[in-house]
Amino acid sequence: MAVLVIADHDNASLKDSTHKTVTAALALSSDVDILVAGSGAKAVAEAAGKIAGVRKVLLAESDALGQGLAEAVTAVVVPLMSGYDAVLTPATSQGKNFSPRIAAKLDVAQISEIVEVVDASTFVRPIYAGNALETVQSSDAKKVITVRATAFKAAGEGGSASVESTGAGDGAPKTKFVDQQLVKSARPELAGAKIVVSGGRAMGSAEEFQRVIDPLADKLGAAIGASRAAVDAGYAPNDYQVGQTGKVVAPELYVAIGISGAIQHLAGMKDSKIIVAINKDADAPIFQVADFGLVSDYKTAVPELMDALAAAGK
Amino acid sequence: MKVLVPVKRVIDYNVKARVKADQTGVDLANVKMSMNPFCEIAVEEAVRQKEKGVATEVVAVSIGPAQAQETLRTALAMGADRAILIQTDQDPEPLAVAKLLAAIIGEESPDVVIMGKQAIDGDNNATGQMLAALLDWPQATFANSVELSAGNAKVGREVDGGIQTIDVTLPAIITADLRLNEPRYASLPNILKAKKKPLDMKEAASLGVDTAPRLKVVKVTEPPKRGGGIKVENAADLVTNLKTAGVL
Numbered sequence: 269m270a271v272l273v274i275a276d277h278d279n280a281s282l283k284d285s286t287h288k289t290v291t292a293a294l295a296l297s298s299d300v301d302i303l304v305a306g307s308g309a310k311a312v313a314e315a316a317g318k319i320a321g322v323r324k325v326l327l328a329e330s331d332a333l334g335q336g337l338a339e340a341v342t343a344v345v346v347p348l349m350s351g352y353d354a355v356l357t358p359a360t361s362q363g364k365n366f367s368p369r370i371a372a373k374l375d376v377a378q379i380s381e382i383v384e385v386v387d388a389s390t391f392v393r394p395i396y397a398g399n400a401l402e403t404v405q406s407s408d409a410k411k412v413i414t415v416r417a418t419a420f421k422a423a424g425e426g427g428s429a430s431v432e433s434t435g436a437g438d439g440a441p442k443t444k445f446v447d448q449q450l451v452k453s454a455r456p457e458l459a460g461a462k463i464v465v466s467g468g469r470a471m472g473s474a475e476e477f478q479r480v481i482d483p484l485a486d487k488l489g490a491a492i493g494a495s496r497a498a499v500d501a502g503y504a505p506n507d508y509q510v511g512q513t514g515k516v517v518a519p520e521l522y523v524a525i526g527i528s529g530a531i532q533h534l535a536g537m538k539d540s541k542i543i544v545a546i547n548k549d550a551d552a553p554i555f556q557v558a559d560f561g562l563v564s565d566y567k568t569a570v571p572e573l574m575d576a577l578a579a580a581g582k
Numbered sequence: 583m584k585v586l587v588p589v590k591r592v593i594d595y596n597v598k599a600r601v602k603a604d605q606t607g608v609d610l611a612n613v614k615m616s617m618n619p620f621c622e623i624a625v626e627e628a629v630r631q632k633e634k635g636v637a638t639e640v641v642a643v644s645i646g647p648a649q650a651q652e653t654l655r656t657a658l659a660m661g662a663d664r665a666i667l668i669q670t671d672q673d674p675e676p677l678a679v680a681k682l683l684a685a686i687i688g689e690e691s692p693d694v695v696i697m698g699k700q701a702i703d704g705d706n707n708a709t710g711q712m713l714a715a716l717l718d719w720p721q722a723t724f725a726n727s728v729e730l731s732a733g734n735a736k737v738g739r740e741v742d743g744g745i746q747t748i749d750v751t752l753p754a755i756i757t758a759d760l761r762l763n764e765p766r767y768a769s770l771p772n773i774l775k776a777k778k779k780p781l782d783m784k785e786a787a788s789l790g791v792d793t794a795p796r797l798k799v800v801k802v803t804e805p806p807k808r809g810g811g812i813k814v815e816n817a818a819d820l821v822t823n824l825k826t827a828g829v830l
């Protein structure tokens with residue numbers, strides 16, 4: 269059995285979720301290839317070849333692939349699948365966009381956001397905002413799977429797989445890319461960060477969110493997250509949203525400030541190693557999952573935390 | 583322009599799902615059920631397109647048990663013109679739902695389908711993309727803004743890192759993300775009016791579509807519980823604990 273992993277990247281660099289997806293793929297088979305679909309993405313393909321355990325890297329390039337258009341990626345992957353028994357994609361917004369399209373073209377189910385490989389046809393996945401874990405066994409000839417990267421360890425470096433070009437397909441004739449507005453940040457990426465500091469509705473404004481959350485994140489070398497309420501209100505950009513329908517994170521340390529801990533928020537962070545909650549309401553549900561809870565107004569607690577960190581040499 | 587909006591009846595988003603003791607699934611007996619929140623956003627968008635004079639007809643479709651009529655009445659009360667229930671007591675997988683919807687689309691010929699990006703029960707985030715694939719239509723998923731015009735749709739999409747804007751040729755599938763709009767509450771007069779709007783019933787089996795499950799549910803279990811935490815006195819106490827835990 270051979271398995272294809274579709275790389276997560278931004279045409280310039282390979283994302284760590286790819287390494288984690290390779291680990292899931294290696295639990296299915298030792299014959300794992302990676303597809304890099306992009307444009308000007310040769311360096312990404314070379315980086316993919318260095319992942320330990322990878323057999324070869326396929327590189328498909330076109331403008332539409334560089335823009336990540338679902339139709340274009342599907343057109344590349346579907347013909348390749350005659351040589352593979354499974355295709356695994358990290359469950360990022362990109363992967364979630366094209367992977368089900370590939371599944372339907374192959375007339376198979378998609379097994380979404382797996383967190384465990386039981387055997388080559390049996391997988392565990394969260395349902396109902398992570399309040400239940402479903403073990404499913406697939407009867408399809410080919411498996412199309414998205415992988416929750418936080419549930420798998422990253423495959424190491426040390427591979428030396430060759431890079432081969434493959435057909436770029438016929439693009440996305442019915443979709444035109446208009447533009448992309450990306451938030452630039454020098455901070456670590458939310459999805460793979462070791463420490464995440466998140467702010468909620470309590471911040472009250474974008475200015476306050478930045479005044480309170482940014483310096484603490486900087487001090488801790490943390491990525492920034494937010495609750496849906498904070499994003500909806502415009503305090504933080506959309507891709508900061510942690511939760512059932514946003515990003516799923518599992519850092520070493522997650523600090524929730526002024527977040528109540530709704531089911532949908534917990535779904536995105538309850539697998540963090542250590543959870544800290546700062547909330548003025550002692551009954552807030554976030555305290556039920558917090559390892560360390562501080563019942564306090566963030567307006568006093570955060571400055572005190574900054575001082576205590578400084579005193580501890582941070 | 584005719585808009586089709588698929589809607590799903592699911593556990594209410596405020597209810598915490600509980601796993602059945604026999605591990606066969608989640609206990610839905612006597613649990614509050616509602617329209618999936620992302621479907622509400624999709625209905626709202628379709629109705630707004632009609633209010634703007636862009637859409638001429640909004641058809642809501644649900645696949646599910648007889649009780650899904652209530653979900654369709656909610657869509658009608660929000661402003662959909664008519665509704666279709668494809669009745670089944672199975673819980674069809676996303677691929678089967680997409681195939682059933684494709685069959686209805688064959689009969690209805692909408693110009694655009696607006697639907698939720700994800701149902702909050704299965705959390706698959708797959709049906710819209712699958713439907714687009716089956717019809718060979720373009721897809722604009724995770725929409726946070728939609729501009730419909732004759733022949734095309736300009737859609738802002740929530741992607742990792744920000745917003746991507748694409749322009750798709752109609753007919754197309756659009757899936758709604760959280761920030762596309764804030765759905766209205768249906769007013770009492772509109773709820774009463776909705777009772778008189780047409781609601782057609784069809785048996786899923788009559789559509790001649792293969793809906794056999796591809797996945798066998800081996801078991802459904804509770805996720806591991808987190809160990810109990812402690813309350814700390816102050817920020818200095820917190821930092822001490824974090825150092826001991828080895829995360830600083």
Ligand SMILES: Cc1cc2nc3c(=O)[nH]c(=O)nc-3n(C[C@H](O)[C@H](O)[C@H](O)COP(=O)(O)OP(=O)(O)OC[C@H]3O[C@@H](n4cnc5c(N)ncnc54)[C@H](O)[C@@H]3O)c2cc1C
Pocket residue numbers: 467468469470494495496497498509510511512513514515525526527528529530531532533536546547548549552564565566567595619620702
């Ligand atoms: C379909 C759907 C999907 C969703 N997806 C997500 C998701 O992915 N992620 C997500 O986060 N949510 C999601 N939600 C929303 C979720 O249900 C909650 O509404 C949201 O998480 C609440 O955000 P919050 O905790 O910031 O706000 P609130 O619930 O309003 O909590 C604010 C908290 O701040 C505390 N507070 C106020 N002032 C202070 C102060 N001065 N100092 C300290 N504490 C203070 C309060 O005690 C309160 O606990 C979703 C909802 C739906 C319906």
